[in-house]
Amino acid sequence: MRPSSLLGNFVLVIALLMWPFSQVISHGFRPLPSSVQDTIFAPDYQAKQSILRNTYLYPTVFMARLFQNKWLIPLNKFKSNFFTLLDPNYYFFASHPRELDGNQNLVRLPFVLLFFLLVGIFNFSTLRRSRLYGCLFLIFILSLSLLNHFSSYDLLLWPFFCLFIFHGFRSLSRQNSRLNQFLVFSLLLVTFMEYFRSYLRG
Amino acid sequence: MKNLNPLFILGLIIMLGIITRFYQLGKVPAGLYLDEAAQGYNAYSILKTGKDEFGKAFPMAFRSFNDFKTPVYIYLIVPLIPFFGLNTFSIRLPSFIFSILTLPLLYLLIKKLSAKYSGSTTIALLAVLFLSISPWHTLFGRTNFECNVALFLLLLGYYLFILGLKKPRWLLLSAVTFALALPAYHSERVLVPLILLFLFYNNYSVLFDRKHLKIVLSASLIGLILIWPTVRILTTPGFLARISTLNIFSTSTNLLPGFLPGLSGSLSALANNHAFLSLKEFFSLYLFYLSPRSLFLLGDSGPRSSFPELSVFYTWQLPLYLYGLYLLFKDKKLGELRSFTIFLLIISPLPAAITRDPFSTIRALPLVIPMVIIMAMAVEKFFQRLTTFRAKSLAFGFFIFLIIYSLAKLYSSGLILNEFYRASYWDYGWQEVAEVIKTLDPSLPIVVDNARGEPYSQLLVFTQYDPRRYQAENFEVTPAEYYTNMQRNTTKQLGQITTRGIDWTPDRRQKQYLIGDFLAISEEQILKNHLLLIREIKYPDGSTAYRIVKTQPDKIIR
Numbered sequence: 027m028r029p030s031s032l033l034g035n036f037v038l039v040i041a042l043l044m045w046p047f048s049q050v051i052s053h054g055f056r057p058l059p060s061s062v063q064d065t066i067f068a069p070d071y072q073a074k075q076s077i078l079r080n081t082y083l084y085p086t087v088f089m090a091r092l093f094q095n096k097w098l099i100p101l102n103k104f105k106s107n108f109f110t111l112l113d114p115n116y117y118f119f120a121s122h123p124r125e126l127d128g129n130q131n132l133v134r135l136p137f138v139l140l141f142f143l144l145v146g147i148f149n150f151s152t153l154r155r156s157r158l159y160g161c162l163f164l165i166f167i168l169s170l171s172l173l174n175h176f177s178s179y180d181l182l183l184w185p186f187f188c189l190f191i192f193h194g195f196r197s198l199s200r201q202n203s204r205l206n207q208f209l210v211f212s213l214l215l216v217t218f219m220e221y222f223r224s225y226l227r228g
Numbered sequence: 229m230k231n232l233n234p235l236f237i238l239g240l241i242i243m244l245g246i247i248t249r250f251y252q253l254g255k256v257p258a259g260l261y262l263d264e265a266a267q268g269y270n271a272y273s274i275l276k277t278g279k280d281e282f283g284k285a286f287p288m289a290f291r292s293f294n295d296f297k298t299p300v301y302i303y304l305i306v307p308l309i310p311f312f313g314l315n316t317f318s319i320r321l322p323s324f325i326f327s328i329l330t331l332p333l334l335y336l337l338i339k340k341l342s343a344k345y346s347g348s349t350t351i352a353l354l355a356v357l358f359l360s361i362s363p364w365h366t367l368f369g370r371t372n373f374e375c376n377v378a379l380f381l382l383l384l385g386y387y388l389f390i391l392g393l394k395k396p397r398w399l400l401l402s403a404v405t406f407a408l409a410l411p412a413y414h415s416e417r418v419l420v421p422l423i424l425l426f427l428f429y430n431n432y433s434v435l436f437d438r439k440h441l442k443i444v445l446s447a448s449l450i451g452l453i454l455i456w457p458t459v460r461i462l463t464t465p466g467f468l469a470r471i472s473t474l475n476i477f478s479t480s481t482n483l484l485p486g487f488l489p490g491l492s493g494s495l496s497a498l499a500n501n502h503a504f505l506s507l508k509e510f511f512s513l514y515l516f517y518l519s520p521r522s523l524f525l526l527g528d529s530g531p532r533s534s535f536p537e538l539s540v541f542y543t544w545q546l547p548l549y550l551y552g553l554y555l556l557f558k559d560k561k562l563g564e565l566r567s568f569t570i571f572l573l574i575i576s577p578l579p580a581a582i583t584r585d586p587f588s589t590i591r592a593l594p595l596v597i598p599m600v601i602i603m604a605m606a607v608e609k610f611f612q613r614l615t616t617f618r619a620k621s622l623a624f625g626f627f628i629f630l631i632i633y634s635l636a637k638l639y640s641s642g643l644i645l646n647e648f649y650r651a652s653y654w655d656y657g658w659q660e661v662a663e664v665i666k667t668l669d670p671s672l673p674i675v676v677d678n679a680r681g682e683p684y685s686q687l688l689v690f691t692q693y694d695p696r697r698y699q700a701e702n703f704e705v706t707p708a709e710y711y712t713n714m715q716r717n718t719t720k721q722l723g724q725i726t727t728r729g730i731d732w733t734p735d736r737r738q739k740q741y742l743i744g745d746f747l748a749i750s751e752e753q754i755l756k757n758h759l760l761l762i763r764e765i766k767y768p769d770g771s772t773a774y775r776i777v778k779t780q781p782d783k784i785i786r
Contacts, residue, residue, distance in 0.1 A: 080649075083648045083649065083769040083770075084644065084645070084647075084648040084768075084769065087644055089636060089639055089640045089644060090640050090644040090645055092636070092640065093537065093636075093637055093640050093641070094537060094640075094645070105525060105543060106525065109520055109521040109524060109525040109526075110521060112519075112520045112521060112546075113519045113520065113521035113522075114515055114519055115512055115515055115516055115519055115521070116521075118512075118515070119508070119511070119512035119515070122485060122486075122509075122512045123485070123512060123513060123516055123586030123587070124516070124521070124522070124526055124529070124586055124587075137508060137511055137512070140511075140515070148557060216504075219499075219501070219504055222498070222499060223486075223488060223499050226488055226491065226495075226499050227488060
């Protein structure tokens with residue numbers, strides 16, 4: 027392996043370790059969810075009250091009540107969780123600019139890794155067993171979306187991100203080594219800044 | 229006869245677009261927001277006097293609330309007032325017209341750009357269908373937002389340019405259209421130059437051949453002449469007013485997200501590095517415009533630039549977006565449509581991403597075009613993959629069901645929920661206040677509280693106040709200092725009406741009418757100051773919007 031590739035891989039590893047590192051520091055090791063209370067199907071008094079407050083503001087109109095009623099609470103929660111897990115800002119920018127209520131909003135990965143991730147997804151079909159990984163990734167996301175505190179368990183997605191990012195790194199280094207070197211250098215700077223800032227934040 | 233079929237379908241889709249935008253136009257959203265009213269009244273003032281509310285003749289940016297509104301939309305309202313009067317309907321009508329005109333224009337543009345692709349008609353029709361029912365485009369087609377008109381001009385300029393590659397004379401019209409698009413909205417100041425660079429770069433061999441060169445030079449000259457009035461005021465504080473207040477790169481470091489307080493010296497300089505924080509902020513805002521979470525779930529957080537409980541696209545369109553994106557980058561058969569879509573996808577969020585607001589649908593409206601094209605591509609490819617008649621029929625039936633569901637959701641959020649949840653944000657109530665003012669004693673002064681708004685613009689519209697008289701009563705700056713003097717007088721005079729803050733100590737001792745919201749004139753104030761309640765204007769949800777009271781100085785014990 028060339029020295030530049032070795033350095034690139036090393037920087038990538040350090041950058042990718044940010045996610046488990048920050049997760050463990052913030053959440054520790056949470057026990058796995060074991061009951062309905064940990065899921066979106068748990069009774070939610072506040073959500074029901076919120077629906078009632080909103081529907082009280084207008085007369086009973088079927089077309090409005092069809093889309094705004096208590097039965098849709100679990101579906102709305104599922105949608106919210108699902109789209110959050112699909113949001114790249116959730117991983118690279120701590121959900122900024124629309125941070126999540128009641129969430130620590132951690133920076134999981136330095137944002138420069140996004141370029142490698144996109145290249146990895148673009149070249150996804152060249153990955154061995156790509157369909158299997160794709161299906162597993164989707165299953166994990168759907169499963170996490172069923173949980174109330176999915177952010178405590180989203181580390182399950184980390185191996186997939188590592189896979190796509192390394193695949194993107196390898197593809198980019200073959201296609202455009204200059205751009206790759208520039209991105210690795212930028213990644214080094216940004217990773218250092220993020221670790222440094224995390225340390226100062228305490 | 230064969231060719232009628234796609235046009236017939238296009239006609240149906242345009243009808244659908246007309247229904248979603250024209251139904252209760254001017255009444256829904258209820259109310260007239262102050263920016264809308266200001267644009268409407270300035271158009272009225274131009275019509276009657278040739279000058280804006282401050283006495284400036286035909287300005288290139290309208291001073292208004294020192295926000296220097298873009299001029300194109302205001303000038304478009306002017307010819308409508310003699311026919312429809314000065315009211316909410318006529319003020320929002322240009323938005324509706326250009327929103328509808330965008331539909332066939334998009335169809336023609338897609339057909340032109342993908343002429344060699346066999347599925348171009350299908351993609352074009354699907355894209356127009358998605359645009360006609362899109363909450364994003366529908367909202368701006370029902371309300372006074374300049375971005376809608378600017379989008380139309382941008383697309384028209386592009387389309388005429390493409391036509392001009394075969395018939396050079398169209399380039400002249402393209403130059404005029406782009407020159408109109410540039411001052412039409414703030415985002416177009418960034419997008420128009422980028423699009424022109426893109427077009428020139430992709431077509432320079434055609435543009436600089438003998439057939440085209442003369443016309444290209446003439447078109448460029450015409451374009452420059454037309455944008456010269458805008459360029460002249462380019463560096464004035466007025467022209468730069470919006471961008472200087474919202475630009476993230478000029479924000480001071482301690483206001484940037486991610487700033488760590490409590491640090492000093494070199495530690496702060498390193499950890500709170502301005503370049504790092506502002507670049508990170510820019511990337512996060514930019515990426516958010518392409519994130520499924522904002523496009524299909526959250527939408528715009530602004531109460532006037534979104535419908536309640538509805539994002540800019542429907543949830544079911546998510547798989548179309550993801551699949552369409554994949555096709556966009558993988559499938560090279562679409563030719564120019566592909567490069568157009570990718571380019572517009574990349575540049576559309578740029579003007580919005582350099583401002584602080586997260587996911588501003590107004591500033592990023594051009595993004596709706598590549599989005600509907602991407603989703604249309606996904607549907608077209610999906611149907612191509614279905615081989616049996618039964619599978620296609622089932623898929624088509626399900627697709628129609630989704631369209632009907634979307635229309636129901638749009639109706640629910642846009643026409644029902646919006647009225648009850650967002651009436652206060654649309655400044656509902658001032659038309660009713662103006663109706664009451666007509667019945668009040670004309671010999672008594674009226675004070676309208678402006679602590680939480682600028683009601684003078686709505687009152688000017690709803691009282692159809694004489695612009696000449698208003699200009700005479702409210703001097704602010706000389707025409708020479710129009711774009712440079714940023715001083716602003718918040719007290720306005722409309723005959724017997726004065727808009728200013730209510731000062732209870734002197735005001736309760738003078739016989740007059742006071743008008744204000746429920747905070748300015750609370751029930752406690754009414755009791756304490758012995759006020760006589762004349763009328764209470766309520767929002768659709770039953771809460772109090774404004775109160776009109778009369779002072780009773782003789783009842784106050786001195």
